[in-house]
Amino acid sequence: MGLYNTYSRKQFMALGIIAFMLGHVGFLNYMCRITNKTNVLIYILPIIPCLMLIYLKKQFKLHMGSLYLPCFIYTYFVSTMTLKAIECGLNGMPGLAIAGILFLLSDFTILFLYFYHYRSKTNKRIGHFVNLATYYAAIFVFMINI
16 A cells, blocks of 8 residues: 555555455454354345445545455455454454454545545545554554454
8 A cells, every 4th residue: 555655556556455355354264263153144244335335436436446346345355354353242352343343444444545535635634544543453452352
């Protein structure tokens, strides 16, 4: 993502999406290994956030271009990871639920940071602050709960 910020090339954004998605898949894999079962809804319910992405793209005129499909796939995986984290939280590991929700909030802000045209630089800076705060908090909470 840093390379995209420097060079503004979509290839770097696509690589960032893939890298973060693989990270979330790793978290999902870990959480599936530390629990006995995973409810099948964990893999079905992420369709709802994917549909929400379609709505948000139209409602807020998000400029995704050729990155729309990678963002759609990413939405599925981050939502799956978040739901699994919530399931872990409901089964006695509340820290994982908190970390999963923080990751989702972080990724939600990225959607607007990169694909929405802000009229105010102040609002974009606030978005950056929320993004980084939730991302690093998620990493920290996840680390202290594994």
